[in-house]
Amino acid sequence: MFTAHPSIADADLTEPQFIADDDRIPAIYRAICRTMNGGFLAQFSLPTSEPTNDGLADVECHYLAGIAQHGEVTIQAPALPDYLIPFSQHHQRYFAFDYHQSSDEPQIRYIDTEVDQWLVVADSLTSFLTQLSPKIIDLNIENKLTPLQRNHYLLVAQGAQLDALLARYEADADKQWLFDWLLYFAEQGTPAQQMSALIAYDIQRLYFKRQLPRIKSAQLTTIFEQLPSLKDAYHAYQKTWSPL
Structure with missing residues (x-):
């Protein structure tokens, strides 16, 4: 439930x-x-x-x-x-x-x-x-989400919907909040959620590196390096990153 x-x-x-x-x-x-x-x-x-x-x-x-x-x-x-x-x-x-x-x-x-x-x-x-039944989350970017909706949707979203939600928050969300979610998915998520976290982190490293919380970023990279299912993908992404 x-x-x-x-x-x-x-x-x-x-x-x-x-x-x-x-x-x-x-x-x-x-x-x-x-x-x-x-x-x-x-x-x-x-x-x-x-x-x-x-x-x-x-x-x-x-x-x-x-x-x-x-x-x-x-x-x-x-x-x-x-x-x-x-x-x-x-x-x-x-x-x-x-x-x-x-x-x-x-x-x-x-x-x-x-x-x-x-x-x-x-x-x-x-x-x-x-x-009560599941619901396909409305991803229309014109719909402004409240904090309750934003957090709840991240908890229940799967696959492409999770990727779309993380992409929605990549530019304007508070970085501490976003990285706490990425850490949650990387540490406790399914393999698919861990991959979504890695993809979202890659975007952050490529386009927002000056804004990133350094400690949480280091925690994420440590986790990604230690996940066998993500090791190859992580190192492929890593080659494109400049140092923080």
Whole structure:
């Protein structure tokens, strides 16, 4: 259900990713949080009956909030009625347990307060989770991504989509942030993700070398040299690099 959750995935996030403990929280949700207390979803697209800010027939739920246990900052939505318990927030958009119709089995409601859109997207939490599906990420460069989208998409992107996302950030993203992601993929990624990290690093060495974080760059080259699957490709790229 959840993706890996490296620390870099929380970079620049502004919305809390915890909810206050409440007796009304469904037992299924509590069971999920006992296994993993919230996190980014691997499948995050939910069908809708009308267009939303995310698509013509779907909406994106990026994460499930954990239940606060140690005084963590929690989602606050004072403008919403008390019968709603938000469990995911993305700026002015919320997913919430809706107890307006039932005190036992809440519906799941999506609310976009910026455009006053209120949709019932599932009759229960079980139905909500069942309907979640993967999504092809919209790579249109005209679409400005929030920090939450940017980090979540990098966690779930594969193959050409990951290459395209890294290429999108190659010129204007913060280099420390970008190199933390490259280090994550190089250290913990699949062979394909490691190759994507090497390709992205090659572009950085060729065109942005004066801007690179030296320590993280050295860490990357050490990792690439030690990966048997990348050794030949790394040395081929290395021949084209001038010294930092």
